Amino acid sequence: MGWLTKLGMRLRALRHGDEVHREIAEEWQFHIVLRTEENIRRGMTPEEARQSAEQHFGNSAHIKDVSWDVRGGGLVETLWQDMRYGLRMLHKFPGFTVVAVLTLALGIGANTAIFSIVNAVLLRPLPYMQPNQLVDLNLKTEQSDQVFVPYPTFLYWQRETHTVSAIGAWTPDTFNLTGTGMATRLGGRRVSANFFSLFGVRAILGRNFSPEDDRLGAAAVLLVNEGFWRDRLGASPSAIGKTLTLDGGHYTIIGVIPSTFQFWSAAEIYVPIGQSENPSFDNRGPSRVLQIIGRLAPGVTLAQARAEMNLIDRNRVVAHPESADTATGVTIHSLRQDVIGDLEPTLLLLLGAVGFVLLIACTNVASLLLARSTARTREFAIRTALGAGRNRVIRQLLTESLLLFAIGGTFGTALAELVTHPALTLLPTALPQMLRVSPDSHVLVFAVAISGLTGVLFGLIPAMRTSLPKLQETLKKGGGSPCDTECPGRRGNLPCVGASNRRGPNDAQHEPSVERESWVRFAQSHVFHSRISTAEQT
Numbered sequence: 001m002g003w004l005t006k007l008g009m010r011l012r013a014l015r016h017g018d019e020v021h022r023e024i025a026e027e028w029q030f031h032i033v034l035r036t037e038e039n040i041r042r043g044m045t046p047e048e049a050r051q052s053a054e055q056h057f058g059n060s061a062h063i064k065d066v067s068w069d070v071r072g073g074g075l076v077e078t079l080w081q082d083m084r085y086g087l088r089m090l091h092k093f094p095g096f097t098v099v100a101v102l103t104l105a106l107g108i109g110a111n112t113a114i115f116s117i118v119n120a121v122l123l124r125p126l127p128y129m130q131p132n133q134l135v136d137l138n139l140k141t142e143q144s145d146q147v148f149v150p151y152p153t154f155l156y157w158q159r160e161t162h163t164v165s166a167i168g169a170w171t172p173d174t175f176n177l178t179g180t181g182m183a184t185r186l187g188g189r190r191v192s193a194n195f196f197s198l199f200g201v202r203a204i205l206g207r208n209f210s211p212e213d214d215r216l217g218a219a220a221v222l223l224v225n226e227g228f229w230r231d232r233l234g235a236s237p238s239a240i241g242k243t244l245t246l247d248g249g250h251y252t253i254i255g256v257i258p259s260t261f262q263f264w265s266a267a268e269i270y271v272p273i274g275q276s277e278n279p280s281f282d283n284r285g286p287s288r289v290l291q292i293i294g295r296l297a298p299g300v301t302l303a304q305a306r307a308e309m310n311l312i313d314r315n316r317v318v319a320h321p322e323s324a325d326t327a328t329g330v331t332i333h334s335l336r337q338d339v340i341g342d343l344e345p346t347l348l349l350l351l352g353a354v355g356f357v358l359l360i361a362c363t364n365v366a367s368l369l370l371a372r373s374t375a376r377t378r379e380f381a382i383r384t385a386l387g388a389g390r391n392r393v394i395r396q397l398l399t400e401s402l403l404l405f406a407i408g409g410t411f412g413t414a415l416a417e418l419v420t421h422p423a424l425t426l427l428p429t430a431l432p433q434m435l436r437v438s439p440d441s442h443v444l445v446f447a448v449a450i451s452g453l454t455g456v457l458f459g460l461i462p463a464m465r466t467s468l469p470k471l472q473e474t475l476k477k478g479g480g481s482p483c484d485t486e487c488p489g490r491r492g493n494l495p496c497v498g499a500s501n502r503r504g505p506n507d508a509q510h511e512p513s514v515e516r517e518s519w520v521r522f523a524q525s526h527v528f529h530s531r532i533s534t535a536e537q538t
Contacts, residue, residue: 136291
């Protein structure tokens with residue numbers, strides 16, 4: 001049977017359930033009638049023929065349930081029944097439910113919070129175009145592997161390299177904004193003209209820097225961050241072309257950089273690095289502030305780029321013997337490696353620690369589930385006596401467990417949202433701003449996955465241990481009927497399902513007698529049928 005056929009049957013069972021049930025009942029009666037007629041032809045009375053036919057096919061309710069399942073309606077219907085019953089049981093025992101949910105919320109919440117950080121740092125790619133191609137370049141000396149690069153060296157590398165398709169420079173700076181009321185200190189950056197194109201960032205209004213802007217004597221221009229544009233310039237399109245006074249100089253706004261672009265620390269404004277009149281920029285000695293970012297050419301490895309850049313730098317030293325730096329080579333690392341640094345072991349250790357906390361929480365909840373399931377052994381025995389198979393009981397218990405873990409997971413996810421940012425204080429260093437820790441689809445899938453997997457794994461143990469009760473021993477314990485009261489209409493010592501065979505004082509005159517040989521049949525659902533009549537003595 002193809003999956004399309006199964007899907008069609010399932011949809012029909014959901015939409016026309018009564019009609020499907022009627023068809024099943026008619027089919028059942030059709031087979032009973034055929035068998036009864038065959039038995040009559042063999043010489044049986046109509047009553048015996050009907051009884052023999054029913055005995056031949058077994059438990060009618062069970063067979064109808066199987067037929068309903070085959071037609072696609074059983075799974076969804078029983079799942080819905082199990083969910084409703086599970087919710088009623090959770091509501092019936094509020095103390096158990098509250099303790100279990102809080103325990104799971106703490107365990108799942110802690111894991112989700114730490115996973116949010118792990119996802120942002122280790123799993124989620126950097127928020128740039130083709131981030132795996134981005135690299136940091138530094139000079140190295142005998143004392144350090146990361147010495148910032150002088151501006152003339154940056155220009156030399158930019159001209160000579162082929163394995164690094166683009167090299168940009170940046171340095172943090174601050175500017176005094178005047179002419180708009182009270183003077184304000186702004187955080188910003190001086191960047192090369194190709195800085196934003198390296199990351200695949202375009203201005204949301206206006207334009208980026210051009211090579212003509214990035215040189216001495218060019219018109220003083222700047223780019224502003226989207227937040228600055230909204231807060232200080234009213235998000236007006238006419239802000240393009242407006243002049244700002246920075247450190248006494250007049251700069252014209254030519255574009256707005258989206259606020260989604262973050263790189264190490266926050267910056268409100270950007271100016272071309274080539275316009276700087278700082279004398280240290282012309283110094284070929286080591287610089288304390290200039291940092292270099294590059295993008296590898298397609299198909300180029302770090303090893304190939306490192307070999308070429310070291311050759312280029314040796315040629316630079318030969319071409320400019322007046323260089324005052326003591327560099328012994330060039331180091332190239334992926335940008336992601338520099339951003340993550342030594343955080344990976346710490347994060348994995350934290351994730352393992354909270355994973356152990358979740359294990360303890362789930363073990364405690366599994367113990368609670370086992371204790372509650374043990375207390376419901378009589379209920380499961382009655383269900384089994386009425387025809388429920390072991391798998392059916394296990395499915396009911398697993399549904400209750402999954403509901404409990406789903407509720408705990410929901411509260412845990414909400415708790416994780418509250419504690420994720422405080423959890424960042426557990427890290428040895430602050431995270432760069434490009435690593436935005438925020439819930440996304442990966443975090444949601446993680447929360448759902450651990451809720452579901454722990455619900456199944458830790459719900460299966462109590463379900464397996466209590467799903468196959470010893471019927472006779474269990475039903476005898478406590479005596480009486482399962483409802484703990486005498487069932488109306490019960491005569492003599494004829495018991496209802498699960499009742500004991502005790503006789504009351506008024507039943508002394510009633511003795512059971514079997515009018516004919518009783519037939520007993522164990523159907524697939526473990527239900528037996530017997531005909532017993534009582535004869536009153538006068």
